[in-house]
Amino acid sequence: xxxxxxxxxxxxxxxxxxxxxxxxxxxxxxxxxxxxxxxxxxxxxxxxxxxxxxxxxxxxxxxxxxxxxxxxxxxxxxxxxxxxxxxxxxxxxxxxxxxxxxxxxxxxxxxxxxxxxxxxxxxxxxxxxxxxxxxxxxxxxxxxxxxxxxxxxxxxxxxxxxxxxxxxxxxxxxxxxxxxxxxxxxxxxxxxxxxxxxxxxxxxxxxxxxxxxxxxxxxxxxxxxxxxxxxxxxxxxxxxxxxxxxxxxxxxxxxxxxxxxxxxxxxxxxxxxxxxxxxxxxxxxxxxxxxxxxxxxxxxxxxxxxxxxxxxxxxxxxxxxxxxxxxxxxxxxxxxxxxxxxxxxxxxxxxxxxxxxxxxxxxxxxxxxxxxxxxxxxxxxxxxxxxxxxxxxxxxxxxxxxxxxxxxxxxxxxxxxxxxxxxxxxxxxxxxxxxxxxxxx
Ligand SMILES: NC(=O)c1ccc[n+]([C@@H]2O[C@H](COP(=O)([O-])OP(=O)(O)OC[C@H]3O[C@@H](n4cnc5c(N)ncnc54)[C@H](O)[C@@H]3O)[C@@H](O)[C@H]2O)c1
Ligand SMILES: O=c1ccn([C@@H]2O[C@H](COP(=O)(O)OP(=O)(O)O[C@H]3O[C@H](CO)[C@@H](O)[C@H](O)[C@H]3O)[C@@H](O)[C@H]2O)c(=O)[nH]1
Numbered sequence: 001x002x003x004x005x006x007x008x009x010x011x012x013x014x015x016x017x018x019x020x021x022x023x024x025x026x027x028x029x030x031x032x033x034x035x036x037x038x039x040x041x042x043x044x045x046x047x048x049x050x051x052x053x054x055x056x057x058x059x060x061x062x063x064x065x066x067x068x069x070x071x072x073x074x075x076x077x078x079x080x081x082x083x084x085x086x087x088x089x090x091x092x093x094x095x096x097x098x099x100x101x102x103x104x105x106x107x108x109x110x111x112x113x114x115x116x117x118x119x120x121x122x123x124x125x126x127x128x129x130x131x132x133x134x135x136x137x138x139x140x141x142x143x144x145x146x147x148x149x150x151x152x153x154x155x156x157x158x159x160x161x162x163x164x165x166x167x168x169x170x171x172x173x174x175x176x177x178x179x180x181x182x183x184x185x186x187x188x189x190x191x192x193x194x195x196x197x198x199x200x201x202x203x204x205x206x207x208x209x210x211x212x213x214x215x216x217x218x219x220x221x222x223x224x225x226x227x228x229x230x231x232x233x234x235x236x237x238x239x240x241x242x243x244x245x246x247x248x249x250x251x252x253x254x255x256x257x258x259x260x261x262x263x264x265x266x267x268x269x270x271x272x273x274x275x276x277x278x279x280x281x282x283x284x285x286x287x288x289x290x291x292x293x294x295x296x297x298x299x300x301x302x303x304x305x306x307x308x309x310x311x312x313x314x315x316x317x318x319x320x321x322x323x324x325x326x327x328x329x330x331x332x333x334x335x336x337x338x339x340x341x342x343x344x345x346x347x348x349x350x351x352x353x354x355x356x357x358x359x360x361x362x363x364x365x366x367x368x369x370x371x372x373x374x375x376x377x378x379x380x381x382x383x384x385x386x387x388x389x390x391x392x393x394x395x396x397x398x399x400x401x402x403x404x405x406x407x408x409x410x411x412x413x414x415x416x417x418x419x420x421x422x423x424x425x426x427x428x429x430x431x432x433x434x435x436x437x438x439x440x441x
Contacts, residue, residue: 001184004029004073005081006102008039008066010046010158010259010325011119011151012083017054018162020064022187027065029073039066047324047351050159074109079184082130083119083151092266094123103130107137110144115177117147121208121264123271124201127171145177148197150204155258156322167193171200205271208264209282214249215256216288222252222429223295232429233411252429254383254409255292257319257328262289293333296409299426300379303405308342311402313377315370316384316410317360318352326355330409331383339363348373350388374400385410394421404436 001024005016008030016028030036035045042056058064067073074080084098099120106116116134118127131146138144148171153161168190172178182192195203222232232252240247256262265286272279304310319329326332331347338345339361348367349356357366367373370392374380380397382389390412397404404423411427418425418433425433 001025001079002077003027003079003081003184004077005083005119006030006070006073006105007082007084007098007120008035008045009083009085010048010155011153012081013039013044013046013055014048014051014153014158014162015081015083015119015151017051017058017064018159018188019184020058021054023063024184025063025065026058027067027073027075027077029067029070031068033068036066036068047322048158049156049322054159070105071109074106076112077110077114079115079117079181080106080110081117081119081149086120086122086263088263088266091270093270094121094126094263094267096122096126096129099126099130100133103133104137106144107134108139110138110142111140113143113145115145115147115180117149117181119149119151121150121204121260121267122148122201123267124198124205127197127201145173146197147172147177147181148200149181150200152204152207155325156320163188163190165190167191169193169195169200169203171195171197171203173197205264205268208261209268209285211249212256212261212265212289213281213285215251215261216285216292218250218252219255219292219428220288225429229431230429231415231431235429251411253292253385253411254296254330254334254428255289257330259325259327262286262328265289293330296381296407296428297334297337300381300407303426304379306341307338310343310378311376312338312343312345313367313373313380313401314338314345314347314364315349315373315380315382315389316386317347317349317356318384321384321386324352324355326352326359329383331356332359334381334383335360335364346373346377349384350386352384371396371400376400376402378403378405380404380406382406382408382410382412385412394418394423397421397423 003024004027005012006029008028016026020026042059044051082102084102086094089095127146127148134144150169168185170178170181170192178194225232236250239245240250269279269282317331335345346365346367353366398421406425408427422435424436
């Protein structure tokens with residue numbers, strides 16, 4: 001099938017590349033000329049394991065193309081995917097201006113019947129509105145069917161998820177459109193769940209809100225564990241072995257970040273509010289998440305009289321491992337606070353430092369590796385659980401830091417192993433280890 005994908009952020013680029021990999025001819029359209037130039041050469045503008053290789057393969061096999069020109073991109077296509085951003089407005093609601101522009105672009109360029117598939121995460125009712133925007137602006141006499149096909153990929157595991165997802169959700173206004181999109185996705189070998197458009201739109205928000213709820217729930221349990229002397233990792237393990245609960249998304253830490261959970265939970269509160277329903281539980285989930293970074297900072301403040309002049313090594317800046325995405329990363333709030341307190345912040349992240357430099361306080365310094373960041377530091381804060389940090393010998397903290405005090409926001413180390421070293425180790429929801437009494441500090 002000939003497909004156009006509009007918007008080549010995470011979702012658009014991964015979707016376009018994977019659809020070409022299963023045999024379709026895909027034209028990816030983006031308004032950003034620099035991005036398009038890079039992608040034509042097989043260079044992904046985002047760090048995503050496995051993506052570059054797959055792009056190059058499909059470009060070489062002449063199934064994957066890139067353009068900034070909508071009329072070229074829409075020429076002769078059977079299906080158009082909308083994958084532009086739906087960022088958060090100030091009141092928490094989703095900003096649909098990019099989607100509206102795409103709907104108008106589609107209306108003014110298509111010359112044959114098409115199915116328009118919305119991949120972007122959009123509030124319930126948006127697909128009906130997209131259809132009306134297209135129909136009100138159509139230049140040619142063609143038929144447009146709308147399908148909601150929300151995306152469930154995780155950054156850092158996007159290619160794996162595209163080929164191994166649990167389900168593909170297809171919300172359509174008629175059986176023919178649903179069947180066409182089901183067939184188009186068949187080579188992925190993933191079960192297709194067909195429903196109506198509004199339910200499909202709601203599934204996306206409900207799924208993200210539920211996962212965010214799991215995280216905030218375990219974070220609250222973690223906070224209680226600290227006070228009662230329990231170990232949240234064992235608690236999560238013991239809970240997760242119950243199949244009704246499941247073991248995933250029960251890692252306590254400094255809360256969820258990224259381009260989706262923070263914005264989508266707030267948008268769902270708005271969606272509910274628009275129909276006079278107060279989503280109390282989800283409001284709590286959002287509040288707990290905001291508090292979780294403060295909890296780490298409060299522990300740091302309790303440990304030291306002042307952070308003024310202290311060298312603080314920050315390990316990990318991205319919102320999660322295996323990505324360079326800094327959107328809503330915990331490191332933004334945490335480094336800002338440390339700088340305000342007069343600390344000397346030296347940060348290191350394996351891939352996110354270039355993006356971090358555009359966002360973080362200008363006073364943050366950057367090291368070129370973990371050991372350089374730890375050198376003579378008074379404190380180490382671990383904010384992202386990259387394997388590179390998890391695999392670090394605990395002895396490296398002891399050897400390189402002035403004062404080996406570690407605050408681990410992501411529970412990277414087994415306390416039983418840490419106990420063997422002269423370090424002070426504070427993690428989330430687990431008893432602290434204070435093994436530096438010999439240093440008399
Ligand atoms: N990032 C994720 O992991 C993820 C996962 C699932 C769903 N989603 C949802 O998918 C959507 C896209 O997210 P993203 O992170 O990929 O977005 P993004 O903001 O990273 O990228 C959007 C792209 O669209 C382009 N664009 C904007 N207007 C355009 C237009 N008129 N024509 C062509 N291109 C245009 C931009 O230049 C940009 O490259 C959002 O609704 C998001 O909530 C994201
Ligand atoms: O047990 C856990 C799991 C995750 N997180 C945090 O939650 C955030 C989100 O993690 P993850 O879900 O792995 O990454 P995303 O790429 O944001 O993916 C989520 O958001 C996407 C966009 O909507 C969806 O497509 C995915 O299904 C959904 O998992 C990150 O900050 C993680 O550190 C935790 O704190 N504890």
